[in-house]
Amino acid sequence: MRKGIVFMMLLSLLMGACAAKTDPPTLKVAAAADLTLAFQEVGKRFEAKTGTRVVFSFGSTGQLAEQIENGAPFDVFAAANVQAIDKLTKEKLVVPETAHVYALGRIGIATKLKSVQTLNDLLKDDIKKIAIANPDHAPYGLAAKQTLQHAGIWEKVQPKIVYGKNIADTLAYVESGNAEAGIVALSLMKTSHVDFHLIKEAMHAPIQQAVAVMTATKHREEAKQFVAFLRSTEGQEIMKKYGFSLPKGK
Template identity: 35%
Template sequence: MRQGSRRRLCLLPLAFFASMSLADAPRVAAAADLKFALGEIAATYAQQTGSKVQISFGSSGNFARQIPQGAPFDLFLSADEDYIFRLAAQGLLRDRGRLYAIGRIALLAPPGSPLPVDGQLRGLAATLADGRLQRLAIANPAHAPYGRAARAALEHAGLWQALQGRLVFGENVAQAAQFALSGSAQGGIVAWSLVRSPELSERGEAALIPESWHPPLRQRMALTRRASPEATAFYDYLQQPAARAVFEHYGFSLPAR
C-alpha cells in the first residue's frame, strides 16, 4: 500500500507485556507512537535472546520530567530528540544517544463520522465550516511531540484558531487515537505508526498529512546513567537491521546508519 492511501483500522487498548513482572528486566520509557512497533521488536528480541524488557509507553515530555526526578528507567526512546539533548546536558544520560526514526502524522476518522479523510485536510475544513465537526482529538501539545506536530499541521492549513473549543487532548498520541475512534471525538490527528499497526482494522480510515506541514518528528533514544548491561544489549539490538526493518514497516523513515 502506498503511503498516501487510506487504511482501515481498529485500536486496541494500551497494555504492558507480561515481561514487566520481571523485577530484573531493563526498564524502558518509550513514546506512545511506538506501542506496536516496539512491542513487536521486544517480543522478537525475547524469543531470540531469552531476555525481556519492561516497557512503559507514554508522553515523551512526561518521561523527560520524570527521569530527572529519579524515575528508574534504563533506556528512553523519545519522539522528540530535544528531550534527549536536554537530559544529556544535565548529565542524566550516557551520551546524546542515537536517532532511530522519523515519524509521520495522519488524519483519522471512524466509520460514520461526518469527517472526510484526506491528507490535505480539505474535508476537515469543510465539516468545520458547516458545523458538522464537533470534536477533533490530538495529543496534548504541551508535552507530546505528536501533539505539537498536529498543531503545526492545523496551523499550516489555517484551521488551528477555528478549532479552539473543539479540540480533545489526549495525554499522549495513543490516547488521542483512542478518543478519535471511541466516540469522544469525530476524528483525530495521530501517529502514522499506530495507523499501520496490524492490530488496527475495521474501526476507521486514515490518510497521511504532508511531512512539510510540520517540523520533522526526529525520534532519538539514549541510555540513562543507571542503564544495566541488559539495557545496553537491547539498545544495541534496536540499531540492528531486524529492528530497523520493523520501524520501517510501521511507517517510520529511517536515519542513515
C-alpha cells in the same frame, strides 16, 4: 543421614544462588506512546535473541522525561523527539554515546467519517471535536498543531480541539466516537479500524524518534544491547513495518 540432608540443603541453596547470578536482568524501558505496537514486537524479538526481558512504560515523551528527572528507575528512554534526549543529556541523565535518532514518525487524520479526508474537511459543521495529543508534552501533538497552523486553520478549529494525554489516548478519542476526527500517529494504525489519511511531512517539523541509555541504569551493557538491536537491520525493519521512516544514513 542427617549429614546427607544438610548437604542436600546446602547444595540446593548454592544452586539457587548460582541461578540467580546467571539469570538475565529485566530492562525497564520508558517509551513514547506512538511506539506501543512497534516496541511490543521489538521487545519480543530482543528477548528471543538475548534472553533479556523488557518491560515497557508507555506515555507522552514530556511526562516520561519528567519522571526520569525525578528519579524514575528506567534503563532506556525512547522518546518521540530528539530534543527530550538532548535535554536529559545536558542534565547528565543519559549516557551520551548511546543517544541516537533511529526513526522518523508520521502523522495523519484518523476518522470514522467518509466525509473527512483532508485537513480542510475538519472545518465542516459535522466535525464537533478534533482530538490531538497535548502539544505541551507530546511531540505528536506539537506536530498536529504545527500542521493545522501550516494549513492556516488552527484558529478556526481551536474551539473543537480536545487534548489526549498522549498519542494513544488521542486515537482512543476517535475510536470511541468521543471525537469525529483526530491527528494521530501512523505507527498505531495497524490494529485500528478507523480510516486514516496521511499528512505530508512538510506540514510539520520532523518527528525525530531518539533513544538513549540512562546514566543510573544498573544494567548498562544490556541496555546498550537494546539500543544496538533497535538500530540494527532487524530492528529497523520492524520500525518500517509500523510506518516509521528511517533517518538518513540508514
